[in-house]
Amino acid sequence: MARNFPQGSSSFTRIGLYVEAERDAIVVAWRFKGTPKGGDRAIEFHGDDRLEVGQDGLIHSYRGLYDNRLVRRLFREAQGH
Numbered sequence: 001m002a003r004n005f006p007q008g009s010s011s012f013t014r015i016g017l018y019v020e021a022e023r024d025a026i027v028v029a030w031r032f033k034g035t036p037k038g039g040d041r042a043i044e045f046h047g048d049d050r051l052e053v054g055q056d057g058l059i060h061s062y063r064g065l066y067d068n069r070l071v072r073r074l075f076r077e078a079q080g081h
Helices: 068-078
Strands: 010-020 025-034 043-053 059-066
Touching (some): 043 068, 059 068
Antiparallel strands (some): 010 025, 025 043, 043 059
């Protein structure tokens, strides 16, 4: 996604960090804001990254979650389509 935003025109902000009690997992909630190349206004959306940690302390599984339909619609609107 970074290639769609000029250098310095976007930001990721962590808005929460949560640990699951039932298994070794961490959820990082974040917000993205930026103005895409060719766009005339900023878009903003949020998502979560889920990391499952093994007994060895290494990340065994990663999943990024966000509303892809919303992001595509926001891109189109920012570019006047």
